[in-house]
Amino acid sequence: MQNPKVIKWVLWLLLVFCVGQALFIALSGPWRPAPExxxxxxxxxxxxxxxxxxxxxxxxxxxxxxxxxxxxxxxxxxxxxxxxxxxxxxxxxxxxxxxxxxxxxxxxxxxxxxxxxxxxxxxxxxxxxxxxxxxxxxxxxx
Structure with missing residues (x-):
């Protein structure tokens, strides 16, 4: 039988990881490309x-x-x-x-x-x- 507390805890960890990765991608890229x-x-x-x-x-x-x-x-x-x-x-x-x-x-x-x-x-x-x-x-x- 699955434990609902463990599932809820794992889902929260996945959500935090996904939000953190999205922020990293958004903030690490250049706002404007370099001019040629x-x-x-x-x-x-x-x-x-x-x-x-x-x-x-x-x-x-x-x-x-x-x-x-x-x-x-x-x-x-x-x-x-x-x-x-x-x-x-x-x-x-x-x-x-x-x-x-x-x-x-x-x-x-x-x-x-x-x-x-x-x-x-x-x-x-x-x-x-x-x-x-x-x-x-x-x-x-x-």
Whole structure:
């Protein structure tokens, strides 16, 4: 005959183990994949730039993802890649070459792919002052 206390105790142990493993898997993985390389740099306003960064960590079944960052101009691609770890992109899409036209602090974007995230305003800090950049997006599916 089976003992109900032992069965209940074993089930609780299994539940705790499964919850612990789920937490370990969720917390041990990177929140955002590592960037592969800087694809393009577009100067914006005075001292700012839009950096198009390729993320190619999905493998063979996941398409390329491009993240567009607005920040103060960086001298090297390595400096850009280091800053993107803590920066928030204003556009995340499957399309490359989204920046079409820059006019002062206004930027026209065009994408013909899936858009994962978009913000129509961005800021960068230059010499202690915040600079506002406004983005206009023309998007359609291919």
């Amino acid at each position: 390389r800087v694809v393009s740099v577009t100067p914006v306003d005075e001292g700012g730039a839009i950096y198009e960064v390729l993320y190619d960590s999905g493998g063979a079944t996941v398409p390329f993802v491009y993240r567009y960052f607005l920040m103060e101009f960086q001298s090297t691609d390595d400096a850009v890649l280091k800053k993107t770890v803590n920066a928030t992109p204003f556009l995340v899409t499957q399309s490359s070459g989204a920046v079409q036209e820059v006019s002062g602090s206004s930027v026209k974007l065009r994408t013909r792919g899936v858009i994962y995230e978009f913000h129509n305003r961005g800021y960068f800090k230059l010499n202690g002052q915040m600079k506002l950049v406004v983005f206009g997006l023309d998007a359609a599916l291919p």
